[in-house]
Amino acid sequence: MMTAHEVVRSSRGKSSAQKLYDSWAKDWREKFATKMLPDVPTKQEKRADWGEGWRSCGFDRSWIVEDPPRVDEVYSTEFRPRLTFAALAAAQGFPAPWRFAPKGDEKLPMIQAALPPVMARIVGLALRTALTGEFFDISKEVEAKVIEDSKIGPPDASSCGRSMSVGGRPYCSTSERSSRVPPVIESSPSNTPTGSSSSAHLRAASAECSFRRAPSAAT
Numbered sequence: 001m002m003t004a005h006e007v008v009r010s011s012r013g014k015s016s017a018q019k020l021y022d023s024w025a026k027d028w029r030e031k032f033a034t035k036m037l038p039d040v041p042t043k044q045e046k047r048a049d050w051g052e053g054w055r056s057c058g059f060d061r062s063w064i065v066e067d068p069p070r071v072d073e074v075y076s077t078e079f080r081p082r083l084t085f086a087a088l089a090a091a092q093g094f095p096a097p098w099r100f101a102p103k104g105d106e107k108l109p110m111i112q113a114a115l116p117p118v119m120a121r122i123v124g125l126a127l128r129t130a131l132t133g134e135f136f137d138i139s140k141e142v143e144a145k146v147i148e149d150s151k152i153g154p155p156d157a158s159s160c161g162r163s164m165s166v167g168g169r170p171y172c173s174t175s176e177r178s179s180r181v182p183p184v185i186e187s188s189p190s191n192t193p194t195g196s197s198s199s200a201h202l203r204a205a206s207a208e209c210s211f212r213r214a215p216s217a218a219t
Contacts, residue, residue: 021071024079032058037091059083064108085111093118095146117146 014022035057054061060080069081085107089100093116100107121144125136 015071017071017074020076021074024074024077027077028058028079028081054083055080059087064088064105066104088112092116093146095149097149118142121146 037057038053058080060082063082065082065084068084069079073079085100088108088111089098090096092111092114094111094114095117100110102110122138122141125138125141129135
């Protein structure tokens with residue numbers, strides 16, 4: 001979701017459409033930030049029984065798309081944006097800079113099946129407690145950054161001092177790993193155009209959303 005300072009700005013020079021968009025984005029966050037999302041879908045599929053559940057969480061579930069709505073698409077404060085892949089990844093707990101390598105709909109099963117990174121962190125800390133007796137404040141740990149991006153992802157071959165490879169990929173010694181490229185689930189900085197402030201606002205909304213996914217029946 002977005003923070004207040006990202007939306008509440010001077011209205012000077014803004015078009016009426018942009019003002020409506022900003023007002024809608026702020027209201028949308030306040031209304032839906034703590035809603036429980038239905039289960040993450042594994043594929044693009046139109047089903048009548050999905051519609052109301054997602055709508056009550058603030059989304060139009062008719063189709064999952066790459067980009068947030070443009071300024072000219074928001075016609076009222078009751079507008080419901082289509083669900084984005086970024087919002088689904090955020091709902092699964094993936095950090096904002098991380099990107100899923102598959103294209104389009106192929107991202108869905110990967111996002112749905114992936115273990116949320118924060119869950120992996122908590123399980124790891126529980127194992128550490130069992131092995132060492134060291135205890136952690138779980139309420140703080142779930143808010144902490146899962147891992148430094150520099151510690152994961154493939155190394156940049158040009159930054160390695162030696163010509164070595166493991167499994168066809170360049171290998172760097174431990175001292176050289178600080179120059180690893182960001183993870184792209186692997187992860188990389190977003191290369192999506194920011195264009196208007198509308199894209200920036202809803203990208204922030206998707207990336208920082210505090211939606212929680214309801215537990216599935218299987219768990």
